[in-house]
Amino acid sequence: ACVSKCTFSTEATGEKRSLSSDAIINLDHGDPTMLETYWRKMGDKCTVVISGYQSLSYFANTKNICWFLEPQLEEEVKRLHRVVGNAAVDDYYMVVGTGSTQLLQAALFALSPPDGSEPVSVVSAAPYYSCYPEVTDFLRSGLYKWAGDANAFDKDGPYIEFVTSPNNPDGTIREAIVKGYGGGKLVHDLAYYWPQYTPITSCAHHDIMLFTFSKCTGHAGSRIGWALVKEKEVARRMIKFMEVSTIGVSKESQIRAAKILGVISDSCLPVPPPDSINFFKFSQNLMVQRWDELREVVGHSEIFSLPEYPQDYCLFTGKFTETHPAFAWLKCNKDIEDLGKFLKGHKVLARSGRRFGSDPKYVRVSMVSKEEEFKLFLERLLAIQAPTNGNL
Ligand code: PMP
DSSP states (O other): OHHHHTSSOOGGGTOOOOSOTTOOEEOSSOOOGGGHHHHHHTTTTTOOOOOTTSSOSSOSOTTSSSTTSOHHHHHHHHHHHHHHTSBOOTTOEEEEEEHHHHHHHHHHHHHSOTTOSSOEEEEEOSSOOTHHHHHHHTTTOSSEEEEEEGGGOOOSSOEEEEEESSOTTTOOOOOOOOOOSSOEEEEEEOTTOSTTTSOOOSOBOOSEEEEEHHHHHSOGGGOEEEEEESOHHHHHHHHHHHHHHHSSOOHHHHHHHHHHHHHHHHHTSSSOOTTOOOHHHHHHHHHHHHHHHHHHHHHTOSSEEOOOOOOEEETTTTEEEOOOOSEEEEEEOSSOSOHHHHHHHTTEEOEEGGGGTSOTTEEEEESSSOHHHHHHHHHHHHHHHSTTOTTO
């Protein structure tokens, strides 16, 4: 019933209909435009004015080991982690990056033995985020090399494991897989460890934790990510990487990110500012609504299935909730070899399971697109499943 009711007005969000009913829907990327509706409601709360005389210097704070980190950004990142309780910040070094993509590379550089006789192996459990192999092998580094699925890794010697939790693409909650004997280094990619996606079950305190502004607030275009790093020497090497690759990170982006993160923390205050809407309540409601709608469509289907997620107690909201991942890991139960190709034939672009070291019977579909695209996606899924559809 919900599905037909939702067919498919975008009135609630104020978005204008701009796509024709036969437009190609691109849900291959995880472009987090869903939250534009929230930020429109916030009006001028996040507006920052930067005059021509400001931000000329390369340097932001020469007293900080991360000399290009704007003090306001450090303050607001730490405040938000304290408000949400998802990661420890005391006694951590913060390194800012041009997206967490740059920090992934900085971490690989920092964790590779500088005098190793061969490149260190880089692994992650399949299905893994498709950028890890790309980023690792792109420049054919002599320091590190992609070694694939962590489940199958049995080499002796040093390795680096990416642990992504909740995981991209399948939303599972994860821990390190490889049982290395002392030679392993872990990078925890916590891009989705925020209350709109998953219950916050503990305050993470790993050696290296990566976060991104893109998935927290939806401002992927600002290209801001941050790393929380326990060991000073590792932080120093990551900062060295940033120096050599881009001599720091845009100050304008950092200042804007600081402002926006501040607005989010304020929205969670017991007495929030006037006209403020609790950011995590709003974004969690949207995720729940989308997942309910998708499950309603897929639930009637013999063709498709979705993972189920257990409930857990969220320390932030004080409620039992499920994970509502930013991606749907959609499986085809019929005799179709390549679900990505099949969906493309129905004008839906999704990323093939093969790109994540998994089966092409799976695709990853973005759940964080604009409302209009999401609704059209549901319409297409329904049409594929209609009994009159001779495709299956
Ligand atoms: N890690 C994970 C798990 C991601 O899904 C993404 C974005 N898709 C990133 C890192 C990189 O995000 P960004 O470079 O936008 O900060």
